[in-house]
Amino acid sequence: MNRCSSLLLVSDRSASRCSGGSPVVVLTRPSPASVVPVRRTRLFALDEVRWAAAALVLFLIGLAAQLGGAPEWLWWACYLACYAAGGWEPGLAGLRALRAKTLDVDLLMVIAALGAAAIGQITEGALLIVIFATSGAMEALATARTEDSVRGLVDLAPDTATRLTDDGEQTVIAADLAVGDVLLVRPGERIAADATVLSGGSEVDQATITGEPLPVDKTAGDEVFAGTVNGTGALRIRVDRRAADSVVARIATLVEEASRTKAKTQLFIEKIEQRYSVGMVAVTVAVFVIPLLLGEALQRALLRAMTFMIVASPCAVVLATMPPLLAAIATAGRHGVLVKSAVVMERLGTTTRVAFDKTGTLTRGAPELVEIRCLSSRFDADAVLRMAASVEVPSEHPLAAAVVRAARSRGPAPIEVREFAAQPGRGVEGVVGGSFVTVVSPAAFPGLAEVAALQELGHTAVVVTVDSEPVGVLGIADRTRPEAADAVAAVTAVTGSAPVLLTGDNRVTAERLAAEVGIADIRADLLPDDKVAAVRELEAAGERVTVVGDGINDAPALAAAHTGIALGGAGSDLTLRTADAVVVRDDLSTVAAVIALSRRARRVVIANLAIAGTFIVVLVTWDLVGTLPLPLGVAGHEGSTILVGLNGLRLLRSSAFDS
Numbered sequence: 001m002n003r004c005s006s007l008l009l010v011s012d013r014s015a016s017r018c019s020g021g022s023p024v025v026v027l028t029r030p031s032p033a034s035v036v037p038v039r040r041t042r043l044f045a046l047d048e049v050r051w052a053a054a055a056l057v058l059f060l061i062g063l064a065a066q067l068g069g070a071p072e073w074l075w076w077a078c079y080l081a082c083y084a085a086g087g088w089e090p091g092l093a094g095l096r097a098l099r100a101k102t103l104d105v106d107l108l109m110v111i112a113a114l115g116a117a118a119i120g121q122i123t124e125g126a127l128l129i130v131i132f133a134t135s136g137a138m139e140a141l142a143t144a145r146t147e148d149s150v151r152g153l154v155d156l157a158p159d160t161a162t163r164l165t166d167d168g169e170q171t172v173i174a175a176d177l178a179v180g181d182v183l184l185v186r187p188g189e190r191i192a193a194d195a196t197v198l199s200g201g202s203e204v205d206q207a208t209i210t211g212e213p214l215p216v217d218k219t220a221g222d223e224v225f226a227g228t229v230n231g232t233g234a235l236r237i238r239v240d241r242r243a244a245d246s247v248v249a250r251i252a253t254l255v256e257e258a259s260r261t262k263a264k265t266q267l268f269i270e271k272i273e274q275r276y277s278v279g280m281v282a283v284t285v286a287v288f289v290i291p292l293l294l295g296e297a298l299q300r301a302l303l304r305a306m307t308f309m310i311v312a313s314p315c316a317v318v319l320a321t322m323p324p325l326l327a328a329i330a331t332a333g334r335h336g337v338l339v340k341s342a343v344v345m346e347r348l349g350t351t352t353r354v355a356f357d358k359t360g361t362l363t364r365g366a367p368e369l370v371e372i373r374c375l376s377s378r379f380d381a382d383a384v385l386r387m388a389a390s391v392e393v394p395s396e397h398p399l400a401a402a403v404v405r406a407a408r409s410r411g412p413a414p415i416e417v418r419e420f421a422a423q424p425g426r427g428v429e430g431v432v433g434g435s436f437v438t439v440v441s442p443a444a445f446p447g448l449a450e451v452a453a454l455q456e457l458g459h460t461a462v463v464v465t466v467d468s469e470p471v472g473v474l475g476i477a478d479r480t481r482p483e484a485a486d487a488v489a490a491v492t493a494v495t496g497s498a499p500v501l502l503t504g505d506n507r508v509t510a511e512r513l514a515a516e517v518g519i520a521d522i523r524a525d526l527l528p529d530d531k532v533a534a535v536r537e538l539e540a541a542g543e544r545v546t547v548v549g550d551g552i553n554d555a556p557a558l559a560a561a562h563t564g565i566a567l568g569g570a571g572s573d574l575t576l577r578t579a580d581a582v583v584v585r586d587d588l589s590t591v592a593a594v595i596a597l598s599r600r601a602r603r604v605v606i607a608n609l610a611i612a613g614t615f616i617v618v619l620v621t622w623d624l625v626g627t628l629p630l631p632l633g634v635a636g637h638e639g640s641t642i643l644v645g646l647n648g649l650r651l652l653r654s655s656a657f658d659s
Helices: 047-067 072-099 105-118 121-152 247-260 264-293 298-312 321-334 342-348 358-362 381-392 398-410 450-454 485-497 508-519 528-540 557-561 574-580 589-626 629-653
Strands: 160-165 170-175 181-187 195-200 202-205 217-219 235-239 337-339 352-359 368-374 417-423 429-432 435-440 461-464 467-476 500-502 521-523 545-549 563-567 581-583
Touching: 047 072, 047 121, 072 105, 105 121, 105 298, 105 508, 105 629, 217 500, 264 298, 298 500, 298 589, 321 342, 321 629, 337 342, 337 417, 337 467, 337 589, 342 545, 342 563, 342 589, 352 358, 352 485, 352 528, 358 500, 358 508, 358 545, 368 398, 368 450, 381 398, 381 417, 381 429, 381 435, 381 461, 381 467, 398 461, 417 581, 429 450, 435 545, 450 461, 450 467, 450 581, 485 508, 485 574, 485 589, 500 528, 521 528, 521 581, 528 545, 528 557, 557 563, 557 574, 589 629
Parallel strands: 352 500, 352 545, 500 521, 545 563, 563 581
Antiparallel strands: 160 170, 160 181, 181 235, 195 235, 202 217, 337 581, 368 467, 417 429, 429 435, 435 461, 461 467
16 A cells, blocks of 8 residues: 555555545446446455554553553564554555665655664554554545445446347346347336337436436436436336447546546646655655764654654645545536546636537527417417428428427327428428418518517527418527526626627527526627637637537537536537536536536645645654654644545535535
């Protein structure tokens, strides 16, 4: 178990106690569809805890024997057994590091304890071993709990699934499912793959993927995610993605990548740490040799040097950075935001300006029928909609899909169309129930007041005719997200500056939406290259810009920005490759939350560095100026290391998402 990367060789534990990125969570991940939920690590399941407990028991027995007047050999034997129980693992790791020409502080700690025994202070040395082993056990437990928390993001999907075939039901390995397979999900079961509901209805608890606190109703056409829990109804679903491409697998990949990265602050610490460590070893030698040459007793000089070596070790400083950032990444992941690296988590907190895309970001990204205006007394609104939807059913145009969705939600169902034809740029036509129906561009009917009125509202207008008579005008629009205004206000509050709107839409539409959500700075009629130029202009003015977009059309701007956040974690691979962070569910409120979480993590890092630095300065000064007892020095050093580690892990339990 190695501790300080400046003095040691990083061990094969997933989180060395003081390595440059500790505690780094490395997930050894099986196929994402073949894992099961991981239980919380038990206290005595860890070797470090068991050996530390054994060392403590042996120390207490030895101390009782010593104070009770037992033979000296008896309590010496107990103390030596305490040395073996608490010191064998760090000692062995230190010897391995020494063979690799690396000085391991764990080995130095053991040597210091043996040195205490050599000069007759075996009780103090045994106490040092107990404190040292207990510290290691507490750090190992904290690391294990961190791993449990992060692994809980990915160990969700069930081992098997029920596949429906022509021959009936088959129980198959979930990892072997193929795109297009049809599955049956019974009440209470975990869903085995990202899929689309074909039939049935139920409520699905998808908090583990999207962070939504309440179950979400699912019916035909809705998407469900692997690892989420079905409610009281049965669902028949069609697999949309292989296990390796599911959202839960992407989370696993991103968490693995994030836990291997090092933040800028951490890299700076490691660079300084290399020089610091060389100086620390040199000063340790000087602290021993100089007093000895000046006539100080060997025992006193050796104890002072050993104590200095321990308290000057920068373990707590190195451990100050990564636990808060990795804990923040895990917390963000539990709330549906995938942050791709520790670098990104650190950088998000420096955002001074947020730039929002419009379509698909501040709006839903899918056209919806918002208004029907009748032009003839022969047809009411429902009749106009039914005729229009009937002729639009065969069309693949997004506006047609909006009309059909509206008709099916309002009922009655569209009528079968005959002699369907589509005229590109003009509209569609067909025979519906004996009438010739068209849904066409308003350009064919100039001067219609209803068309002008809808267009002034920012809606797209289409005209419905029956037997060549205009009978209605449909207004279709991309609705603003209900949480958009609150999200803009939250972003303004957390960054201290109002966001910017970057859109390719015309200025009239952009201004109307901006007024609705509370944005004053509008950049409209932008091509992708224009958005990049706008981002660079803002950053040239000193802003650190985070761009929020749909991750596909906005990919250049996402890549050019200080940080990029893409909405729609179930979207394309381009989203994950381009954006620095991905919101799994399209919830704008998480943008301000993840920026706030990053800022909290940065504050914790600064606090940790201050705590670690203060402990080192106080303990080193005490040792050089006065007489710092060796066990107290170890307690102070180990206490500061544990303190900064636990302080960082606080972000696993509390976050800006809960405020």
